[in-house]
Amino acid sequence: MILQADPIEVERGGRLALSAPGFAVAAGQAGVLRGPNGAGKSTLLRALAGLLPMTTGDARLDDLSLKGDREEFTSHIAYAGHLDAVKPALSVRENLASWAALYETPAVGVEPALAAFDLTVIAGTPAGYCSAGQKRRLGLSRLLVMNRSVWLLDEPTVSLDAASVALFAEAVSIHCAAGGIALAATHIEIGLPEGPRIEIAPPSERTADEGDPFLTGAWS
């Protein structure tokens, strides 16, 4: 299995939000997205997850195209964004179990996933009482119950302590060793498996009146 992407551009509200080079991440590899704040790393990951449309370019997973076979393509994607999608009223275990049910994966995966992120001790605690780092670990443990081959990770280690970063790196290593693909946007070295580094430059600023019918000619 290989994830290939053309050079991708995403426009939002008439402005170029992302201009990424083409890249490929093969099975067993963990690609790393690098770039300054605002370069569009999150936008690229959301576009690859099919959550927002690409203006130009396409991505392929083997011979599945994101634009052509959207449903099939996104059924291989697990996305972990900035937000952990944790419900404070449910316990840690209930949170994870509800996501397993939503993703139609067997509930037996819940306990090992909790153990992998050292959450078993607090499994019965309402998630609202958890610290930011514990919530993040709960959010990341969802990747394990989702049973999907491509992990898209948006700054996964934010608010994690050193021990938890190691747990996370191990989870990614196991995933990749089993033939999975990971693509992470991160600013720090977290000891992920080998993989391509994709440098994203901030999109060149366009002048405001270009492409905006209300401002055409406003400055001349």
Next chain:
Amino acid sequence: MSVFALFRRDLRLAFRIGGGGLMAGAFFVMAVTMIPIGVGGSLDVLARVAGGVLWVSALLACLLSLDRLFQADFEDGSLDHIMLAPAPLEMSVLAKAAAHWVTTGVPLIIVAPLLAITLNLAPGAYVALMASLLIGTPALSLIGAIGAALTVGVRRGGLLLSLLVMPLYLPTMVLGARAIERASIDLDYLSPLALQGAVTLAALAITPFAAAAALRVNLR
């Protein structure tokens, strides 16, 4: 199945502490109880306005809880995962609207006959009251889901939601109140009920597509 998992999760969240399940029912009781106190104890007047008062209060109670229908999931990132889940977003929208109906519509139907006593509703109109609420309240949740999807990204969107949705509630409310009114003077009330049913079925057909489209646009 993914949609049933979402339905169960929403029900569970609604009845947890802070979930606000049954709040709409409590609001309905308070609002209707205010009427005899405010209008005065004239039994004739109360009997004449009973149907309209019950339906307007039901509509307001329903609106009160609608703004969090998608917004809570939008803010904590759950909506991304609902979109990536195997179930089509259209079905997920329907599952959430159904959960909303069970937590707001059903309690209204249950307490309505008790409240009708305080409004001196004619004895012959109780069946029409229950039937019109049973047929009409699903439309409130369904049409409301479109408004909730449109305003999902708007801060304090509850007011805007009410402005958008209230005019669309008009047919359901008018037909419901008319059915009760006709029943209370021993006229045939099946035709307003049938028309109300038609409105609900139309809402059932349109809502999944309209709300899902609105959510897709808002998530970009």
